[in-house]
Amino acid sequence: MSTTSATQEIKVYGYRWVVLLAFMFVSLTMQIFWICYAPITGLAAEHYGVSDLEIGLLAMLFMYIYIPLAIPASWAIDTWGFKKAVGLGAVMMGVFGLMRGIWTADYTAALIATIGIAAAQPLFLNAGTKLAANWFPLSERATVIGIGAVAPFLGIVIGQMATPFIVEATSIDTTMLIYGVIGALSSLVFLLFARDHPPTPAGYEERVVMLEGLKHILKLRDFWLLAFILFVINAIFNGLSTWVEVMVRPRGMGVNEAGIIGGLLMIGGIVGVFILPPISDRMRKRKPVFMAGLIAMIPFLLLFAFINNFVVLAIDTFLLGLFMMGLLPIALQYGTEIFYPAPEGTSGGLMTLAGQLSVVAITGMGLSNEATGSFTLSLIILVVAMAVSAGLLGLMKESKLITAK
Template sequence: MTDSKNIDVCGSVMDGVAEKGGVLESPSKKAPKEYQVFPIRWLVLFVFVFYSASNSMQWIQYSIIQDAVVKYYGVSSIQVYWTSMIYMITYIPLIFPASWLLDKTNLRVTTIIGSFGTCLGAWLKVFSVPQDMFWLGFMGQTVVAISQVFILNVPPRLAAVWFGADQVSSACSVGVFGNQLGVAVGFVLPPILVRASGTIEEIAADFRLMFYLVAGFTSVLFVFILLFFKAAPPNPPSAAADLGNSLDSNFLLSLKKLITNRNYVLLLISYGLNVGAFYAISTLLNQVILTYYPGANADAGRIGLVIVVAGMAGSVLCGLILDKTHRFKETTLSVYVASVIGMLIFTFTLDCGYIGVVYLSSILLGFFMTGYLPVGFEFASEVTYPEPEGTTSGILNAVVQVFGILTTLLYEWMLGSVGDRWANLTLCALLAAGAAITAAIRSDLRRQAAQNNHKG
């Protein structure tokens, strides 16, 4: 048990009950239930952040150095892009059993499974360095992609299980931050480590170094998770979490309720359009940048980094705004509209001839488009409460993968057929449609209502 001196107290507490750093028993027979948040929650959250990053950093690992992979392994560009899209394809059928497992077991069990798979896939890539072993690297990438189903739907669940009502949105945004951190590293590290202009022997040595670094990192994290990652605190942190824990969980019934929830279905579509556009740009960024700035391989990676890092800042800021204001629909719609504007600016500055301008437009695009991720998660948790957050976010991410595959394939085809200007304008149109759909969602904040009823 945690010492009471290390316990923060939230929820309803009788006058005269709370003292410095501790809680005394109330003399009243009908004292409201007290909710505690434990300091270890931050360790659990940050272990998850690095675990999530270790998986997502491998998503774009091949695509961002597509020219080097094609040169070294002798494969086609589309085969390289499939190393990114395999993340989306495996997620769609596997998220349902993964959500069921999270619902029936706990965060620790699913996190250990996901971490082991991420580590195993990374080690398979270590043995894929010979030029005729691209298939083994693709197999390792597939194992890592399968492990992703135990990660993407966790942030809202982890936030609800471990954090109080005044921190849950911020905690969710930090959890999503882990995925973005990994994507950022995935954008910037491979172009630095792998020299596309090098000899075959030099590229082989570069691949070997990159794969060993990732495998070592995932191995250390797996040990940390075994030692430090806990399933849940001894006591629920909020009234909403307490009520959620007390309800009997029925996975199929939850699915039925979710797909008949109008607000949730609209959010699925709008969220899918936004994140699908982000996936398309990320997967094909190397090709788009090299079209206007030949030889700017490292810049392509850095621009991807800028997009994601700006999104990380946007995520955290949006989480803080949600915790302070609880204006979920207004925040979601504002960020979405700003994403459309950011995409338009990116589209019309891409060919300006000054790559510094592309960096600046990427900051704006990333801040809002990537910053939207935790906002959508939290809005989904609000309009579907008290359905399990893991199931809610799992379906949300499954729909995202479908949109991601379709949008990426459309974007890739349009880049080759009509050029980047029309391809990017198509993404702008999709985002505008998503903003209109978001405007049609009613602000039905069920989790906030449960928390307010407790306070009343």
């Protein structure tokens, strides 16, 4: 069992915000790489001479590749430490991001570079709870995970909203080169400024080693319930993000409108993470706020399937993003607490893995659209799954860690 000696002084350091900002920068650029083709699916398909589904694959690869790498990434984070593990991911992202920006004329080259970027992503996605545990006291962690989540949300906003306009002003080749340079710069900033942990701990919590923690988590009923909930939330989020341009195209909306709709999902999420996680921290409870977000998502998702007016769809998407993305930091911190004493990297990795498995549903959405010409059936199924998720959360226990502190 990994322990922190009670003789060491607990102290909170101002430098924790520098480390958080460095991590946020690489997280932001990673999400740009993930989603930047989504709002220009049709244009990119024409540019490369491939189908919409093959362009969608450039986003879905991030989720497919995450699945086999999730546990190794968690092992690396818990064994090597936050700085070394995320640093490796930053180097990979910087190198392959530049490659995708330089060799842009060929779909195969873009696909290979995307695989390299996607292989780095698990080291980012699984590290947020580790950073929070190393540098921040328990009473701040849901809020901090929420603040950290702003960066990937902003990355998605940029990828969704800015990409169509940059492509329109320049070209797909130039746009990808710009993103490649930003990715390399963010990687350098992380390597220069990030630190693994402060000189003295931010709190005392014993955690078992990874293998013991993994066995412990997999025996918990609440893990499987939470895993299903995260699967559904991520199926909705990733599905809308991946297929947004294809979803709104039949409603008479172009790539610029698609980018705005996709961006508003994230902007709503950014607002949400500044509202819902702090409420949870102040209440010292996770379940009530988590449940409120799940229930609030249901009507907005149902409306998304049927709205044809751009303004109304924009408002609906913003509100859907507010509740959906605002509750994710709570869900992740809730998991690390109810899975105690498993290491944060292990618990965070398993929860993210559950979410990334949603790529199966996202692929199914694309295939269903090709067969029926509509995403309506897929969205209705997700509405039902969200209602089931709210019921499952009602069966779960409140976090004892947060209520005891």
